[in-house]
Amino acid sequence: MRADHADLTAFDTTIGRLAAALKRDGSIESLDVRRSMAVGIIADPARAQALLEATDAKVPAAREVFAYLHLTEANLLGLDPVTLDHTGRPHLTQTVATWAGRDDLRLTITPVHHCTGCARCESARGAHTHDARATTQHDPRPHQRVQVELQDPTCVFPYCTRPTRSCDLDHRVPFPEGATCPCNLTPLCRHHHRLKTHAGWHYQPRGPAGAGEYDWTDRYGQRFTRTREGTQPAHHL
Template identity: 35%
Template sequence: MPAPRLIDLQLVTQLDSVTGQTDDQLGMVASTGAVITAEQIRRWCGSPGVTVTVRPVIDLNQPAVTDSYVPTARIREQVRLTHPTCIFPWCSRPSAKCDLDHIVVFNAGGPTITDNLAPLCRRHHRLKTFHGWRYRRTGSTDFEWVSPSGEIFRRHGPLSFPAGTDPITPAIGSTPLPTIPGATSLPPPRRRRRPDRPPAADPEPPRF
């Protein structure tokens, strides 16, 4: 009989929700952003075989920084709590399975700080690095992407309303494409009736 699979579930809530001192608190599943009730949290924490580890909440409003290219464990957790999924248009791969990308590249002066890092699944990280896709951060959880042919996609994160992705095709000869620090220039956009939907995430990232 195979051993039971270990599940690591990170919940964000008030301690009172776990101890039963209050029922009016809500919590969140860190990997998905899903809202859960205090009763559900207590039921999960009280299940047989469950080990509960209590850690202080990381302040998402206070960016963490390091001089190193590689983010610290605290920075990684802060970024992944801020962005539960890959921030490429329409991608929903959990950020815990994503690379952390420097929005302004490190070699161009981009710091390793929470505000300059974003989770990208391996496929979309490659599109950004090698295939001409560019993006910039436009809000706390909002991003604007530009495809190699000039289409613009606005990705709204879980803290925005409504969340999701808006495809926006710029008119030829209208406002110029946004300038993104640390990115290479792109050719002029082609005329299209509507933007193509970006590629979806790979089922699993390659191993290398």
């Protein structure tokens, strides 16, 4: 953090006061840990004020933890201490359990269904069992966008790294012939969506459903393979 010396000094002083207040209220953590906790508390002014004034008033949680975590059976049984989020970043399950026990955080746990080749999604065209909205509604529903974001965190055009949350969701098989379903939706940023639609680029999924691998071909016949690890021209494969 870069700021005026006077402001940083005041900030550091407040961090120290909050760390001391945490110890006063029973925290057994080290000073460094309590200071790191104090940084988060400052983001919740009501709780920070209550701590500094030593009031006993119960302050409703004002901060929310938002993360998609892939919990396996081993995680839940305590056999694997590490879980991954949708970007591949590791998190200790002990840390997640600590979040659940804190009264200053709102922790929401939401199950997410991954569309990875189930019977109803084997085909995006022809006879299938998608619900009526999948074939009559062009725009994906919020939970469908979440599924696509978890499957492909970024635009899948070669070399692009724009996050999926700011991308269009392309129908691989054009709507309405192709369903509005995660099995037929791919994240493309607006620029690359236009290249695919108007400039002769085309692609096909590679490997099993949900693998995050795509074969791309440009208007001149050059081919690229895009995976979660990056992009490679076809002649390097």
